[in-house]
Amino acid sequence: MEGEHNTEFQQWLAAQGDDTRAKLDALPTLKSWQQALQKVSAATVVYRNQRHVGGRLFFIRQAAQGNGTLMVRELDGSERVLLDPATLKGDSGHASITVFKPSPDGSKVAVNIDHGGNEITRVEVLDVKSGKPTGDAVEPVWGEFPVQWLPDGSGFTYTQLAPPEQRTGGDPLQDMRSRFHPLGKLSTQDPILLRAGTGQGANPSFAIPANHFPVIEFSTDSRWVLGEALSAQAEQRYCVALRSDAVKPDATWHCIADDNDEVQEAAIHGDTLYLVSSRGRSNGELLALDLSRPNASIKDARSILPLQDDEIVVGVSLNDTQMVAPARDALYVKVSKNGIDDIRRIDYASGKVETVPMPLSGAASLFHADDNEDGFLLELRSWTTPPKSWRYEPTTRALHSLNQDEASPADYSMIEATEAELISKDGTHVPFTILHRKDAALDGSHRAIVFGYGSYGLSIVPSFKPARLEWVKQGNIFAYAHVRGGGEKGEAWHQDGKGPNKHKGVEDFVAGVARLSELGYSRPERTALISGSAGGLLIGGAVTGYPDHFGAAVFLVSILNPVRLMQAPNGANQIGEMGDPRKASDFPWILAMDPYQQIHPHTAYPAVMLDVGLNDSRVAPWETGKFTARLRAADISGRPVWIRTDANGGHGIQKSLGAEAAEYADIFAFLDAKLPGR
Template sequence: MKHKLKFSLSLLLAILFSNIYAQKSIPDVKYPITKKGNTLDTYFGKEVQDPYRWLEDDMSAETESWVKSQNKVTQEFLAHIPYRNKIKERMTKLWNYEKYSSPTRHGEYEYFYKNDGLQNQYVLYRQKKGMDAEIFLDPNTFSEDGTTSLSNISFTKDGTKVAYSISEGGSDWRKVIVMDALSKEILEDTITDVKFSSLSWYKNEGFYYSSYDKPDGSELSAKTDQHKLYYHKLGTSQDQDKVIFGLDQKRRYVFGYITEDQQYLVINAAISTSGNELYIKDLKKPDSELICVVDNFDNDHNVIYSKGDQLYVATNLNAPNKKIISFDIDKYHPEHWLDVIPETENVLTISTGSGYFFAEYMIDAISKVYQFDPKGRKIREIVLPGVGSSSGFSGKIKDKTLYYSFTNYTTPSSIYEFDPSTGKSKLFKKPKVGFDSDAYDSKQIFYKSKDGTKVPMIITFKKGTELDGNNPTILYGYGGFNVSLTPSFSIVNATWLEMGGVYAVANLRGGGEYGKAWHDAGTQLNKQNVFDDFIAAAEYLIKEKYTSSEYLAIRGGSNGGLLVGAAMTQRPDLMQVALPAVGVLDMLRYHTFTAGAGWAYDYGTSDQSEEMFNYLYGYSPVHNVRKGVEYPATLVTTGDHDDRVVPAHSFKFASELQDKQAGVNPVLIRIETQAGHGAGTPVSKIIDQYADIFSFTLYNMGITELNAPIKSF
């Protein structure tokens, strides 16, 4: 692609680019030799080659050597970019501010998370009323390199005991430590090999957790598909833990939790990421049986509250946008359910606190929040600080004060204190960030996809930006698993905006922005809708001259990595840079790794039917890289400890691209060590990674110099 030499005035205010783009300034890339095997699979009579199957073996010395050689080539390329360190320095400076979470009360203490600025992990503090805060848990001390993170934490109802889980190197496998919360004395041996689990105490006697049997072979890639709920009795060894659910019933995801009043054990069991069975045990009756309230996987159900014999459930049964129902424990079948908060035209997310329900509705991905009592009577609309995303309003029944946060793409997340008796809010914590939010605009637009469907997108940019097609732009998307992309502030994106970049987020089908129908419209044999929505978003940005193909980058992670892989193989002419992160990229084999089979609701599987195989084969990024095609400059990113979307997806995709790429656009892969799918990644690694991503992006848009007049640069 040719690079335009004209730059917008607004961009020059942020970045002074070089006025000469010489192709020779892009260093020649000599890729490591990646051997090809002769593995051949047959699906419904069709033979499919898999030459890089050997890269799936994350335990082999050969794969380890390949990773090292690829990282070496990538780092050598990035080292040629003259402004790489400048971007890193600015991002580091912006990141260095105090960050807080909302406080929660357990026993005599309020607990909250705080990061002084550049700490790799948030520190958990606590304080009594009228006293100074003290450190309760500091994950930065768990390991020298900051790669061990604090995951779930659960207190007993009286706040005297606590169980918390840690992740090492970003893995989804966890260890659980049990501690006296008052003295901080560890009470017993560490519980190991816990995965995809909440922790829920029953009285002070023990707690429930979930896990799989440790698989044969690699714990980071081998298939795990029989989840079990265990009960750990305090003072006993882990090998005595009783299986409560999942021994006879094979389910991929099982979660158990105790209601706040300690009267019910609730179990959600699922075979995929959408739809669950619902079981309840009445703990008021010691010998009660487990009740099956819902015996199918057609809908989602979650108990949110209980009072006496009444239970309250958030469900999308006969309500695609969700509603709240209640039932008596003795009349639990769906025909006895009573609507408490009926379904509306907008998607509902519910939280509870102070004996109230707080209904957050998404209206075109923007929050509106209403307060209800348990009888479904609307108390009030909560007046939010602006247009954006709110979260919180959660607490115990006896809490007199609740907290919520508010943010959007230009406003750092602030915490508000809320009085549920009066409906009044007041600012509790506002971060001091060296970013001028008032200098930027976020604009929501609606564009039409290929089939005419109206899709929302929020575009954020510096005020005064000239729409002349010459603005470096990142288009971000996800489009899957009922996940909604709502406005939120990010230092990473703030750095991009400060450099004059445009940041656009499209709310694609497959997400949850408009309920179950919107989700289903982007699943299985409808998955192409998601890619079409994303491609149409790119075309809109180009048509309206926010950018052009020469200055467009597309980015997404996990399912969003699949999105980028599909878009760049279907329309390689549309963008200059592609940034697939921790992507699901081999659609014929994704379900054979770890818990991947649970994603079948969204994707279908290659052994499901001939029609499904042909559909997956038709868009699977690994299988749709063509020889002789000029693909965008591509930086694939993954982590060597990613046991959710195993790095083999990224390894195979990068190998295919390096082998078949035509033209000069580089194809590199950046493999982070001691890092997983994203959660718990140390701040230092995040800053390094995004400095590399932004440097790669701008450099491959023809920007060879970055002379920023921004004072803080």
């Protein structure tokens, strides 16, 4: 089944999807779930990726069926469309915007457009005033990498995929290069500034492994430029160069932080490099390094933010949520405690630390500052209330609404979140969030879902998900197990569920099923597990290791065969998190965490549905195919093992609200049919 151009497998997978579609359509509760979830998706409008630049607010507006429209709000409050991907010719409505980046003065914006659902994008520059393309465009660029503008807006750097013939093992995510594009020039002439791997463009002063991603970031108010070698692991490598040299292919880079320094984020203001590291403190500390010192080293960095023992400043930072955010007026830092976020303001000149008063208790789904603007943008959300967003203005020391607060598409006042703990197999206490109706009887009668992830140090934080709340509204339970491998308790929590410790996260996940039973919410036979992507190792480990501990499992675009990591696109990128199967030291525990390899013959497995996007470039669909075929051959229970396919879908990063509603309608109808009710 392996390989990227395996016609026989692709035909088999498509046939599997057709067969599952017919079975799902015959389920008795599917239509009612479709109606309920389509209704809430149709009433939902999501605002994301807000950026305030040059007096303008740029943002993505996403309604029920669209993949998101790029909008701009002018200083007078008027709003207009800059780019609706649904209007692009030849895309049949499947194009989407993955990220965008306004120029420092807000006059232009570079937009990453995914035309194929595979996250491989073309970056086009738009003139903001006219809304028309300037003619500047670069490709192919992985969808999560926005361009990095020069401070004067005359050009930008971008991280480009290597030509197919130069990719190690044919993997599109290896051997990337950072290039410089001056506006108005042909992109084919753009010089290579940094290159992952070896060959033309590699810089001996900043050697980058082939499975890392080179990124060059500019700071408006600094003579220094930040070079980054990023990968799918918490710790990253950071180097600096003078701005005057950085746009030259032969620039001399001075490397400050390597993987063993455990730096998870970095930023520059003036001559100061800010670093967030977990090396000296598991929950992280904020360091400042004076780059004007000769031969500046991370050993010279000093801690500048006092923290309480349970306050956390580390964790995987997504595109909209920085940990350390230099604004023009001050440095802002996100600090988490028990899943709730605060923002600290550090004055550049005095070093004085202040806590910005929060308008409500919640988790930040947006925290972003630009170094040529004062203040920051913030969005907070909870489990049962929609997100609200603000702009902080330091002159008034106040948060002002962006007037983009999401309205709840339905009444969920009957639902509450209970913060509890589960006790894992080794006695570890694990945070456990349970969403339930306030009037839920504790008699074990409810169907339940336990959701987990447990990879990369990524925390599951409060989020408002109407599709999931509809499940709870109907009298069911939706619980989140904050398993080891995530970042809920700092970097130590991540390490405790990573690599050779992956089994601990699996044990945490399965213990969530027992905990719901102990508390009276459900029973194991009425409980399903859901996870996906790197969480495939979590749910795959649960299915193969504890098949009789729960009633069903739903896999979402899952990694299921890490022993074959190097044969999959994006596989080499995962080595930092999952280990290297080519190494004798790593192979035993990779084998132990490999769900495909741990399927046992003549075993009764629970009901299983596996969701896969046929255009997925992050996780190869053949991992789902192999796992499914082997599980069916080994199973003696007679329960279903179905593959649900999305012909136009990828990894689901930019899934439309309508597509999400359709997916969860299928999931809920499947669980209604396969889990016993009251």
